[in-house]
Amino acid sequence: MDFQGIYDRLRAVDAPGLTGCDLPRDADPEDKKDKGRAGDAFVLVDPAQWTQFLRVCRDDERLGFEQLVDLTATDPGKDDENFWVNAQLLSLRHKHRLAVKALLPKGAATIASATAVYRAAQWHERECGEMFGITFAGHPDPRNILLPDDWAGYPLRKDYEFPKEYHGISCE
């Protein structure tokens, strides 16, 4: 299925938490400042129903997303008040992909862990946790994965300040 087909199917099965979709578009020729949007289409999901949504994607026969290929987060900018949580789903049966995005307020960056639905999420969530400071509620093992256990701050946030030193080692 193409993106429109997947989106229609999600609407038809009334997928929990589905709030809309975002499609690439060309620039508006009348508006000089508008540059359009390039790239892939994605669906937007309410973070409160994140795991329920993923479960429907996995279990529905016509969607059939057996694999969670990637799960990551994005900090779109210092002034933006949300993080994005991005998931890439893949169906091997139907040979289609779906990009899913949830907007997560920076003030309350907690979302349910998807490990119960896809075990592939386990390490990706650990990485997002240490890099962005997002809490994945119900994660079985929320330790740091790439960074040392005592690392201060969340490096992939846009407002991250590089440390001056680490255990007496100068970083400048």
Place this chain on the structure above:
Amino acid sequence: MSDQTKEHTPTITVADQRVASQKGEREFMMDVRTQDLEVNMGPQHPATHGVMRILIRADGELVTGAQPHLGYLHRCAEKIGENVEWLQYLPYTDRYDYLAAMNNNLGYSLAVEALLGIEIPRRATMLRTICAELNRIASHLVAFGTYGLDLGAFTPFLYCFREREWLLMLFEKICGARLTYSYLRIGGVFNDAPPGWLEEVAYFCDVFEEKWAEYRDLLMLNHIFIKRTADIGVITPAQALDFGLTGPMVRGSGIDWDLRRDMPYMIYGEICDANVFDVPLGTGEQGQLGDCWDRVYVRVQEMMESIKIVRWCLENIEDGPTIAELPKVLRVPPGEAYVGIENPRGELGHYVVSDGGKVAVRCRVRGPSFCNLPILEDIMPHTFLADSVAIIGSTDVVIGETDR
């Protein structure tokens, strides 16, 4: 050690023994004192192919738990991606999977091109395909050779590296580097192939085809090798899907999935229409489906499939420009794109976000090694300690990519 001995309370009491001995079992257990022992395998263990540590809990010879610890080679690749310009990031992509740098260049270039929406010249696409497939062979040669080395077969490793050396020489001729190429650029390739290069690649294909059968017989069909790998580290198809395994790991479990064929990118759609290559799958030929032998044999067969693709490209390559016209300072239209390509180790995904500026907002790398590794926590328990090397080696992990 003496403290541990004092604290130790036997799990089988005299009363238990009396009950057991009537049934004629476990009599010997009375004076055998075992307790779980935690062993760090790595970070400097040759079989981890880099700096990775696996914390193994062992009850005697039996592994009861395994936990990979990463991060020794973390170089902040994604953070760097948010701080350098689009074109400047390309050399950093070489450094995550340093055994398949051409494929990494390709993945990043395709992701940025998906946002740019530019047309790539046909000759450039052909050269890209040739280089990516040759690099796949080089990468699988290392995987296959060092796997034999892990299990004590030294000879195939030397032969594999001899062939790989030839490939690296070919890469050196076309781009000047042996390991970190940065040859596939956004918009095409860096330069055209030097005169005689394509003919030499054709000659390599002919020679390699002959040698390949020898390697297969030398290692894959070796009786000791089969005994060490068959029925070991079995990954069921359900596990493979649940853990998001890709590439030879998922094909070794018998799942028919290859991005080059099933979601074609670049020129692969045309190659599939011409029915050039097959997708090798694990069959459980020597043991159970999805064991170490199956995974390694998938890689070995893939080398031959890559040769077929390279030959097809050599037949169909035409003259023409090798790079699209792009400005010196690249501004990428706002938007976001995810592009996954078939790396030698699985799906290499790049998720790039642009706000229309010179620098990326997000430059996410989904490394296949990183995603293929958590399966160890599941398949290593209840195996023997001696098999742990066989299992780790069969995942074909490159630490540069898990840690990025």
